[in-house]
Amino acid sequence: MSDGARPDPDALLARVQQEEAKAARGKLKIFFGASAGVGKTYAMLGAARSQQETGADVLIGVVETHGRKETEALVAGLERLAPHEIPYRGQILKEFDLDAALARRPALILMDELAHSNVIGSRHPKRWQDIDELLAAGIDVYSTVNVQHLETLNDVVSGIAGIRVWETVPDHVFDAADEVVLVDLPPDELLQRLKEGKVYLPQQAERAIRNFFRKGNLIALRELALRRTADRVDEDMLAWRRETSVESVWQTRDALLVCIGSGAGAERLVRTGARLSGKLEAPWHAIHVETQESVRHTEAQRQRIVRALELAASLGAETATLARPDPVAATIEYARRANLSRILVGRDHPRPWRPWYRSVADRIGHAAPDLDVIQVARSEDSRQAAVAVREIPTEDWPAYAKAAGICAAATALTMPLAGVIELTNIAMFFLLAVVLAAVRLGRGPAVAAAFFAVAAFDFFFVAPRFTFAVNDMQYLMTFAVMLTVALIIGQLTARYKRQADVARQREARAHALYGMSRDLSAALMPEQIVEAAEHFLAIEFDAGAALILTDAEDRLRPPLFATKAGIGGRPAVDDGIARWTFDHGEAAGLGTDTLPGSPLLYLPLRAPMRTRGVLVVAPRDPLAVQGPEARRQLDTFAALVAIAVERMHYVDVAQATTVQMESEQLRNSLLAAMSHDLRTPLTALVGLADALRLTRPPLSTEQDELARAVRDESLRMSALVGKLLDMARLQAGRIQLNRQWQPLEEVVGSALKTVESALATRRVDIQLDADLPLVEFDAVLIERVLANLLENTAKYTPDGSRIVIGARNAGDMVEVRVEDDGPGLPRGREEDIFRKFERGEKESATPGVGLGLAICRTIVEAHGGRIRAENVEPHGARMLFTLPRGVPPTVEQEAAA
């Protein structure tokens, strides 16, 4: 009845999984403050000390005391990690040593200044990424951060304080912290502390108070910090509410879509989007639509788009770049598909000179009235940038020269006709020239051609000739028409040309991808794969490639390169980074969060079954492989390579299996032929000796005995051949066991029957425990084991001996024993007798070559059991073998009759 109030099982499961992941992860506690000097580090150290007093293993990773006495007093007595020294341009820079911290594995580590950027050459560019790795390793972390370092508040703070900080922390790090402690200090007290020199050294303090620590600033920052903390507390509370009760008040369609354009306001737009989505607790996406206009973007604009997309991705957005002619339609389609109901766009420039122009926001609103469109104000600098972009001339001068040439040619052609034909028709020629220029050369040269044409027409043909003076005003009409035609056709041509360019580019990309996938699917050798990779990367990213595969033990093999060393020669592959990439299954190096200082990008080859190796991309221009779009393409490409590598692996496996099967088949047919050829004459011998005794007249007693001896010896020979063939079969590769679940009793009975004659003069006791389960074994082979053991026992015991066959449960095995009260085994040789051609006594009258027990051992071991022998007191030998019990199938009990 109250189904609606019951927790959604999927959500609960997700929470359980989240909590499990959290439990394994370390906990992050952030000491949060409004500005420097409020005492975050002091509070952190205090908390750490009280932790240490409770017995926790505390380590200082990084603590900046800024020479403050109170703080330094707290540091004393806490273990401190030695910094890692990195040489950089002749200097030695000190940086936090992540590997040492991971190796040291404290319970809690102190990492001051969450927003710190690491020295170039460290594994991660940012300290929060180091912290993430520490947390992943299960280490608790205490850290500190000021409000202006939060990514989404960066703009706001710079607006208030006029100071922009470059070291920022993505909000998700802050929001994902397990605990946030606000360290608060009223502005007056902070200023007092500053004046007393408790925050900065005196002369620094003076400057700081003037620039940053103005009271107004401090009040604003404090309010921001308090509000941000309150937001977090609110989130915590909401999360708690969601866990306890379950009423969903959240619309699923609240998600945001941020449209990134080429303007300078893109980053601001992204930050606003991040902030809004945080408020709405809704997922958000950021897209950029590439249109025909995109080809005209300057490098700076392209960079800006890439940076904005990266920023969005780092702030938790899903990003995409779409290639469409109509950005509005593309945006709406994307929003519908991803179920995003709010679209965030930057406000367009006002364009008074084009009153018919409608902004993107208007067009989206018109085309999709059901979607909310939010316009974000532009910042001032974006306008400058936009103006600056317009000033860059992009046309080429030869085209203008050609336009002039066309007009000159038209003039030369029509000169002789002057006076012969009507001026109107001559004007037509010039119009033709303008159209030609527009079609051939584009808009700018077309306009130029229109001017040239009008000028030439006026100068050479319109009376008074050879002057620019115009008698008849109606020719002005001619100029206007020519100019309009030139503009319209030039515009149209330019548009189609751009469309053709984009299409060509797309086709080239598709072609390269197609060619690469074709090459990859045909590749049978790693060399072919690396050639295909090199080829594709050279075309698409102007980059070289190296392929690192693994051997059977997961060790990385030396990198493979394409034969003709491609772009920039063979890249110098760093084995350490390659290993890290392979172990973590994550990209590393250039443009990633891990060791971004490397000139190469390392991509893991994640195939469906497992990671198969590492693809190294060596771009000539580092920017070519950065940005979400390029990375996505590279990831897709790496996945294709991985599949090719995996397929190659299975081709190898299949080949090896085929070879093995063929050689096994050969061996089997050889053995079968041998078996047949050896047995046929033996069968004939046995049978003929028998038949001899059936002849008429009957044989004499002596002859009959001889015939019987021939028969018996032939049978013995046959048994021996049988054993030899058994041994050969068992040793010739893997034994094919025909395992079936069965009671031991049956096989004991049949083994006894086969050696009936040998045991005729012995007493045999069968002692099978009543609770024996069904055991899975190959009945024929285990019968042979038992028969061989019994035969062996019969051979080495005197007449009248007692033989016991028993079986019992022994843990997860069933133990079968054959025991006698004969003379026993020679001391110390108990294990040797299971070797081939080994017998208890070297030269004895007892027949046999010692194959029987070796066969037993091979068979038992193939079943996963063990065989051994021991002596029993007072005398006698005991042979024991075990078989795994496994889980027997149930046998349905029939209903009582």
Next chain:
Amino acid sequence: MSDLRPHVILIEDEATIRRFVRLALEAEGCEVFEAAGLQRGLIEAGTRRPDLVVLDLGLPDGDGVDFIRELRAWSTIPVIVLSARAEEAEKVRALDAGADDYLTKPFGTAELAARVRAHLRRRGVAADPSAVISFGGVKVDLAKRTVEKDGAPLHLTPIEYRLLTSLLASPGCVLTHRQLLKTVWGPSHAEDAHYVRVYMGALRKKIEADPARPRHILTETGVGYRFVTE
């Protein structure tokens, strides 16, 4: 009817083996027709009105199992198969195709003679199904569906009874696990060979004097079971 001797067709490619098998069979009073290959064997089987076929499985001109299938299309005469050890799968194939018994090479003439006698006798009495079968102190009344051991009534479960009667129906013949599963449990259980083994164990405990060393329900390891009365 000048010749009352049973006709036996012997299909074997090795001349020396043919020779002593023929001697043994003739000593048993049979008339033997030899064939060195399958094709010849089929012709002999079609023309000689045989009472028994002795067939070597390893023939150069074809698969002995195919011969059995073809023969079974029109005849129920007993077929004894000759085969080597370590070829249990072959034996099972031949038995499933319709062979009645097998002999493992090398074998003696006495063994051969005993099998041949048993199958010829079975063929003689097949037309006269006796309602009561006795062996080793056990008496099975097929009409009344009762079993007695040493004069006292013996209680069998329905499956055990069906298992016993299917063995009794073919004395001396080897029945494979699959054949028993099919007749007792039905075709859907054809792969559950452990059923047969478990119930056979139970049946032996009730019928055999020493179940570990059975005298009537014999195990043919890796192949199946054989029921013998003596």
